[in-house]
Amino acid sequence: MTGRLFCRRCGEGFPLTAPRWCCDCGGLLDIDFVPAIPKSGFPAGPQSLWRYFAALPLDPDTVPVTLGEGMTPMEEWISPAGKHVRVKMDHIQPTGSFKDRGAAVMISRLRSLNIPAVVEDSSGNAGAAVAAYCARGGLACTIYVPASAPVAKISQIRASGARVVSVDGPREAAAVAVRKAAATVYYAGHCVDPFFIQGTKTVAYEVAEQLGWRSPQTMVAPLGNGTLVLGIIRGFDELVSAGMVGKMPRIVAFQSRACNPLVRAFSQQDTDLFVAETTIADGIAVSRPVLGDRILSEIRRVGGEIRDVSEEAIHAAWKHWAALGLSVEPTTAVALAGFDQIKTGDDTVVVATGHGLKRSR
Numbered sequence: 001m002t003g004r005l006f007c008r009r010c011g012e013g014f015p016l017t018a019p020r021w022c023c024d025c026g027g028l029l030d031i032d033f034v035p036a037i038p039k040s041g042f043p044a045g046p047q048s049l050w051r052y053f054a055a056l057p058l059d060p061d062t063v064p065v066t067l068g069e070g071m072t073p074m075e076e077w078i079s080p081a082g083k084h085v086r087v088k089m090d091h092i093q094p095t096g097s098f099k100d101r102g103a104a105v106m107i108s109r110l111r112s113l114n115i116p117a118v119v120e121d122s123s124g125n126a127g128a129a130v131a132a133y134c135a136r137g138g139l140a141c142t143i144y145v146p147a148s149a150p151v152a153k154i155s156q157i158r159a160s161g162a163r164v165v166s167v168d169g170p171r172e173a174a175a176v177a178v179r180k181a182a183a184t185v186y187y188a189g190h191c192v193d194p195f196f197i198q199g200t201k202t203v204a205y206e207v208a209e210q211l212g213w214r215s216p217q218t219m220v221a222p223l224g225n226g227t228l229v230l231g232i233i234r235g236f237d238e239l240v241s242a243g244m245v246g247k248m249p250r251i252v253a254f255q256s257r258a259c260n261p262l263v264r265a266f267s268q269q270d271t272d273l274f275v276a277e278t279t280i281a282d283g284i285a286v287s288r289p290v291l292g293d294r295i296l297s298e299i300r301r302v303g304g305e306i307r308d309v310s311e312e313a314i315h316a317a318w319k320h321w322a323a324l325g326l327s328v329e330p331t332t333a334v335a336l337a338g339f340d341q342i343k344t345g346d347d348t349v350v351v352a353t354g355h356g357l358k359r360s361r
């Protein structure tokens with residue numbers, strides 16, 4: 001395993017095994033690492049994301065903390081508008097969301113570094129995932145949640161044995177509180193720990209493998225904090241560099257029009273931060289994305305798009321797809337609604353991000 005952590009602000013480098021999530025200058029870290037992708041494809045490994053272990057920047061002796069995440073099915077559907085689409089079924093991960101990919105890789109690394117306890121802030125799915133993998137790995141876990149977080153998701157976090165600290169005020173108040181706690185306990189933040197995106201990138205590997213090692217024409221996903229979209233881009237970048245697939249797919253990310261700071265910034269209508277409004281898509285109700293600049297530059301770099309859909313369209317898609325048998329949370333319906341509004345051929349994959357049983361209203 002060769003590679004290093006580096007600061008995106010000042011460039012300072014650290015070993016991959018450094019137990020840190022930010023630089024001394026306060027900048028966030030990223031990972032320089034060329035994955036070991038065998039030209040002949042990955043050997044038949046476990047039916048989980050751990051089949052791509054060689055593509056992860058982990059010490060070879062790392063014992064995965066696993067709940068069987070990854071290698072989710074990809075099913076074909078005809079959308080409510082009559083379009084052919086493949087749905088990557090990441091809503092049927094162990095805790096019911098794609099966040100299990102990131103949590104599994106991040107917590108596996110932290111356990112290998114003998115980190116005994118972590119704190120994290122989340123309004124739902126990431127907290128549930130981190131709590132479950134900490135339970136599986138034997139790490140103590142405290143999740144800071146905004147008091148407005150969906151009750152069903154808070155119950156799920158608590159059920160895994162995590163301590164839940166409810167923070168009054170907007171979502172950012174929980175982020176401020178967790179950073180204070182991070183002075184003494186490791187901050188396993190899904191938006192800041194670069195190993196989280198190393199986990200989410202495996203969705204790209206799986207889609208490519210399930211298509212016979214090629215890229216789909218288009219990948220569609222919901223966009224809030226960007227941990228999925230950045231993972232998709234990272235994964236396909238690595239597969240293109242390794243010669244495993246021919247090209248980066250067209251990336252189309254969707255937000256709710258009721259909370260669309262990245263849509264506004266992308267089209268340069270508005271460079272100010274946007275105040276979150278109420279959206280049924282609670283998983284992407286993010287008014288101030290920590291990785292906002294990076295999301296914008298990465299999506300621009302690959303020629304992707306950021307678009308939005310109305311609350312009415314989200315609600316309608318959610319109902320229509322449920323009637324087709326796909327039980328997803330409203331955040332996923334953002335991408336499904338968006339898919340039906342764009343011009344695409346028959347070779348599009350929409351990522352289903354969270355399970356319908358998580359819905360709280």
Ligand SMILES: [Zn+2]
Pocket residue numbers: 007008009010011012023024025026027
């Ligand atoms: Zn720095």
